[in-house]
Amino acid sequence: MSIEVASIHVTEEGRPGWRYAVASGILGWVLDAFDFFVVVFLLDTLAAHLLVPKMSIVWTISITLAMRPVGALLFGTLADRFGRRKPLMVCVVYFSIVTVLSGFAPNFVFFLIMRALYGIGMGGYWGIGASFAMENAPRKRRGIFSGLMQGGYPFGYLVTAVCMQFVEPHFGWQAMFLVGTPLAAIIVLLTALSPESYAWKQNHMGSVLNIFRTLWQHAGSFAYLLLVMVVMSCLSHGTQDLYPDFLKSLPFVRDANILGMAPLFGIPILYNIGAIAGALFFGGFSERFGRRRSMIAALILSLISIPAWAFGGGLLVLVLGSFFMQTGVQGAFGVIPAHLNELSPDAVRSLFPGFVYQLGVLVASPAVSFEYALRDRLGYPWALTLFELSVILSLIVIFAFGPEKRGKSFYRD
DSSP, X not given: OOHHHHHHHHHHHOOTTHHHHHHXXXXXXXXXXXXXXXXHHTHHHHHHHHTSOHHHHHHHHHXXXXXXXXXHHHHHHHHHHHXXXXXXXXXXXXXXHHHHHXXXXXXXXXXXXXXXXXXXXXXXXXXXXXXXHHHHSOGGGHHHHHHHHHHHHHHHHHHHHHHHHHTHHHHOGGGGGTTTHHHHHHHHXXXXXXXXXXXXXXHOOSSHHHHHHHHHHTHHHHHHHHHHHHXXXXXXXXXHTTHHHHXXXXXXXXXXXXXXXOHHHHHHHHHXXXXXXXXXXXXXXXXXXXXXXXXXXXXXXXXXXXXXXXXXXXXXXXXXXXXXXXXXXXXXXXXXXXXXXXXXXXXXXXXXXXXXXXXXXXXXXXXXXXXXXXXXXXXXXXXXXXXXXXXXXXXXXXXXXXXXXXXXXXXXO
């Protein structure tokens, strides 16, 4: 066996230190989600503090989502040109600083600017983190680690809910914008201990011009994956971002008790446990049964959960509906890191999936505000139902006729 072939065999099984790379990718997405969902839980508090209508704070969520492609373009290009490790560390430090500044905004304009800047960091992280984790993970376990990484997003949501219950009452709402800073330091340390991606070393381009030329040459694949991520973003944000506000509108929920906690926090904790379980299960399931089939199965689970999720007339029904809804939503998303990286050109594996992911978020960014406006006409249950029903059925069709490259090697022979 030649030295080159032996080296590729080692990378397919995982290089020494690959666990640090995978851990940094997973934890970074946890932190990104935590910093994003802090605002979702503090809509009323921030509106009162900054002296603006709640709708203004809701719009900052859309602006954060809209700025994510800028970060994907910037940090993805840097990662494909100069390697994964250093851009990843810079990105984590950057969005952590902006998050802290958001919590101490003296007025709404400053807060708006910080959330836009945060969107750049949030968008920059996923492409680097996913490619870094997928390229370093053992090939035969890629689906499992894909689920673990994407499961970091609902885990960050869950941690936010826990901290809102136990940190915010004792230390104040501004402390929520400081909680993630120790984790940011851990992520930087893990990345520093990780090996640089061997796949990047084999395939990286000599110039930024060549990177964008390669991106243009794969415009057809980019267009399909953009469609996927637009509708997937509607699926995720349409079921998550306004759901705590929906729960507050239900009289029988306000005075209930979930696991010794207020239902506004207890219910999200439970449905995010379902989301994490879904990402892990369907991510691993995709390794054996295929990426598209696994995502369709997860979507069917969400589809049949809609009546209980939106119209549950009792607390138990609502909890079960939201639990299985998020099991399916994040089950489908748990396959996405592996699926997008396998369908991406080797030379632009940070820029291509990261940019298409975040551009999809940009196109879908008005979804939350549209859903909120739809609520004014139809009420929350029907607004949630009609929006997500159309989204889930569209995704099933898209995946049924789409491509797949499960198990693709990231290395040249």
